[in-house]
Amino acid sequence: MTVEHDASVRNLAARLPRSFTLGVASAAFQIEGALSADGRGASGWDAFAEKPGAIMDGHSPAMACDHYNRSPEDVALMRELGVDSYRFSISWPRIQPDGRGPYNEQGLDFYDRLIDQLLEAGISPMATLYHWDTPLPLEHSGGWMNRATAERFAEYSAAAGRRFGDRVDQWVTLNEPASVVLNGYALGVHAPGQGLLFDAFPAVHHQLLAHGLAVQALRAEGVRGGVGVTNLHSPVQPATGKITDRAVAKVFDLMLNRIYADPILVGRYPSSLRLAKPWLRSFGRISDADLKTIHQPLDFYGVNYYQPVRVAAGRGAYESIAVPAEAMVRIPAHQVPFHEYGTTGFGWPVAPEHLGTMLRELKDRYGENLPPLYITESGASFPEPDHVTGPIQDHQRIDYISGHLHHAMEATAPGGIAHDVDLRGYYVWTLMDNFEWAAGYSQRFGLVHVDFETLERTPKESFYWYQALSHARKSRLG
Numbered sequence: 001m002t003v004e005h006d007a008s009v010r011n012l013a014a015r016l017p018r019s020f021t022l023g024v025a026s027a028a029f030q031i032e033g034a035l036s037a038d039g040r041g042a043s044g045w046d047a048f049a050e051k052p053g054a055i056m057d058g059h060s061p062a063m064a065c066d067h068y069n070r071s072p073e074d075v076a077l078m079r080e081l082g083v084d085s086y087r088f089s090i091s092w093p094r095i096q097p098d099g100r101g102p103y104n105e106q107g108l109d110f111y112d113r114l115i116d117q118l119l120e121a122g123i124s125p126m127a128t129l130y131h132w133d134t135p136l137p138l139e140h141s142g143g144w145m146n147r148a149t150a151e152r153f154a155e156y157s158a159a160a161g162r163r164f165g166d167r168v169d170q171w172v173t174l175n176e177p178a179s180v181v182l183n184g185y186a187l188g189v190h191a192p193g194q195g196l197l198f199d200a201f202p203a204v205h206h207q208l209l210a211h212g213l214a215v216q217a218l219r220a221e222g223v224r225g226g227v228g229v230t231n232l233h234s235p236v237q238p239a240t241g242k243i244t245d246r247a248v249a250k251v252f253d254l255m256l257n258r259i260y261a262d263p264i265l266v267g268r269y270p271s272s273l274r275l276a277k278p279w280l281r282s283f284g285r286i287s288d289a290d291l292k293t294i295h296q297p298l299d300f301y302g303v304n305y306y307q308p309v310r311v312a313a314g315r316g317a318y319e320s321i322a323v324p325a326e327a328m329v330r331i332p333a334h335q336v337p338f339h340e341y342g343t344t345g346f347g348w349p350v351a352p353e354h355l356g357t358m359l360r361e362l363k364d365r366y367g368e369n370l371p372p373l374y375i376t377e378s379g380a381s382f383p384e385p386d387h388v389t390g391p392i393q394d395h396q397r398i399d400y401i402s403g404h405l406h407h408a409m410e411a412t413a414p415g416g417i418a419h420d421v422d423l424r425g426y427y428v429w430t431l432m433d434n435f436e437w438a439a440g441y442s443q444r445f446g447l448v449h450v451d452f453e454t455l456e457r458t459p460k461e462s463f464y465w466y467q468a469l470s471h472a473r474k475s476r477l478g
Contacts (some may be wrong), residue, residue, distance in 0.1 A: 009465065012402060013472035015409040021124075021425030022470050023085035024078065024447065025377050027131040027175070029061060030434040032091065034068035038106035041097025044139035045132060045437075048191035059440030065432055066455050068110065073457065075117040077448060078431065081463060082470035085124040087376060087427050088114065089131035089175065090164075096156050099135030099149075108163050115167050126376075126427075127164065128172040128230065129157050129214060132180060132191070132437075139192050144180060144203035144210075154213035158221055165223030172302055172376065173214040176232040177207040177260055189438055197331065201259075205286060208263050212293040226299030230376045231260050233303050235357045239312035239336040248313045248333040256309065258365070265366045267295030300424065302376035303362070305404075308354040310336045344400075345381035345443050352403035356411030359418035372422040378404050379429035381436070381443035388449050388458050397447075397462040401428055428466065432457060 016022075029045050049055050067074055078086055092099065094107035111127075118125045130153065138149050157173070183190035185200035194200065211229050218227050236253040238245035250272065258270045268291060316334030338349035355378075363370055380400040384392055405426055411418040433446035441452050447463040450456070 006468065008402065009468045010472050012405060012409070013469055013476055015406075015413075016473050017424075018477055019424065020473075021084045021374065021427075022466070022473065023083050023087055023124075023126070023425060023427040024081070024431040025087035025427040025429050026067075026089070026431050026434065027128070028089045028091035028094070029064075029131065029133045030430075030436070031065040031067040031074075031432065032094075033062060033064040033066045035062050037068060038094070038110065039097060039104040040091065040107055041093035041099075041104075042136040043091075043093045043133040044136055044143060044191040045134075047136055047139070048193050051193065054193065055438055056440040056442050059435070059442075061435045063452075063455070064435045065450050070455070071110075071114050072117060074431065075114070075121050075123070077457060077459070078118075078123055079121040080459075081431075081447070081467050082474070083123060083466075084470075085126055085169070085425070085427070086118055086431075087126040087128060087172070089128035089133075090160055091133055092130060092153075092156055093133060093135040096135065096159065099138035100152050100155070103159055111164060115164055119167060124169045125167065126170040126172065127160070127168045128175050129153075129160060130173065130210075131175040132184075134191075143185075143192055144206045145185065145194075145196075145200075147202075147206050147209070150206050150210035150213055153210040154217045157214035158217040161218040161221035161223045165218070165221050165225070168223065169225045170300065171218055171223060171225055171227045173211045173218075173227070173229045174207055175230050175376075176304055177204065177211075178232045178256055180207065182255070202284070204259055205290070208260065208294045209290055211264065212296050215296040215298070216293070227296075228298050228300040228302055228371065228374075229264060230302030230304055231257075231264075233257055233261070233305060233358050233362065234307060234309045235354050235361060236309045236311060239310050242313070244313035245311070248311050252309060252311045252333065257361075261362075261366070263291060263294045264298070265295075265301070265369045265371075267291050298371045300374055301371045302374050303358070304377035304429075305355050305358060305375055306378065306380075307348040308338065308351050308357070310338055312336050342396075345383050346439075348380070350380065350400055350403070352400075352407040355404055355407050356417045359408075359411055359421045359423065363418060363421050370421070372424050374425040374427065375404075375408065375423070376427050377429040378426065379445050381445045384433075384444045384449065387451055387453070391458065391464070392449055392460040394460045394462045397460070398465045401462065401466065 049061050096103050115125050134143055181203045185194045185196050185203045188195035215227050236249050238249035262270045311333055341349040341351045382396050410416055412421050412423045430445045432448035433444040433450040436443040449458040
């Protein structure tokens with residue numbers, strides 16, 4: 001750690017509130033591997049990954065980081081890192097192989113061991129119930145296009161609450177329903193690979209209904225931890241002042257942000273959906289009873305923030321590994337690059353000041369209905385070698401995390417743009433390099449480098465920077 005970094009770390013640590021949580025996040029399908037071990041059932045992502053051309057370079061998730069067998073090693077890394085909390089996900093098909101019916105004791109035992117390892121290391125467990133791995137039998141029955149999946153999810157959530165509710169500190173029901181709908185059902189670039197475009201939107205409502213039912217199920221089981229949800233949020237701006245671009249930006253904002261957050265936080269879909277009415281005929285009529293179920297009181301609200309979005313009317317290509325150009329060109333609008341910013345390995349703009357904009361938008365829209373917030377994911381991939389002999393000097397990642405934390409503190413400080421937002425923590429995506437969905441192993445987000453041939457873990461310079469930040473904050477608090 002250089003003197004310059006040391007000074008900047010101390011300055012940043014001094015700005016963090018006393019109870020502010022520093023954490024790391026991961027997802028079961030991306031790190032666990034052991035896809036055929038312990039009675040785990042297949043997921044929709046298992047089937048999708050077997051399709052020729054679905055995953056970059058034909059990479060397989062079968063081994064991933066082998067976290068299933070190496071969790072003690074990975075928890076030891078987190079203890080060394082000094083984080084307060086670890087956000088992980090529970091694999092639905094690992095503990096309920098068919099998505100209905102019997103539960104798998106071996107799968108439940110794995111998460112028992114993981115949670116106990118975390119608590120022994122002094123790390124607070126935040127468990128996500130759904131991070132995209134739908135049990136394959138349910139996917140074959142329609143997945144999130146089928147309302148019954150929401151009911152099955154509630155049953156699974158109750159079982160998880162019964163088993164782990166005495167030890168999990170915070171529960172996240174769903175992770176990024178927007179990504180599931182848009183990438184999986186609308187564009188077809190993620191599992192289940194359906195290119196339904198605007199006919200995919202019943203999957204919005206069914207996921208939100210699953211969230212509400214899961215909140216009820218967890219609380220009925222008497223879990224001691226707080227309950228929330230995580231949505232992806234990106235501030236959206238028009239490429240120009242043209243009325244067509246402004247209209248498209250409003251529609252994108254609806255599709256990315258408001259259609260998911262409004263029902264959860266205020267109990268109704270946004271009235272401005274009429275702007276997108278020609279494209280949302282599949283939505284149908286929504287009952288008041290469903291909206292009441294979705295609108296459950298929450299202990300916190302999770303925000304995954306990576307980038308702002310700039311859009312223009314008309315078809316066009318946006319070059320991104322995350323959403324291939326051939327998928328985006330199918331809709332009557334397109335994303336426009338932020339040429340004024342540097343980019344990540346995914347081509348996403350590095351624009352930390354827009355985090356404050358997003359926090360302001362959330363508070364303006366939801367006011368007193370906005371619960372305390374956690375940034376439950378934020379991070380960046382950059383090109384890095386497959387094999388290393390020591391820590392990578394990943395200064396771009398340090399700058400990314402530092403910049404976003406600085407802007408978060410500045411925005412929520414007295415007089416800041418989001419001074420009235422109760423922001424309680426920041427979780428870096430991610431602890432270690434992993435299987436990055438359709439991008440396979442091509443995108444490395446981790447604080448820890450993983451050699452996907454040997455599975456050796458090697459902390460990067462960003463690991464030691466985040467460790468120093470955690471230590472500096474704890475030293476300041478005594």
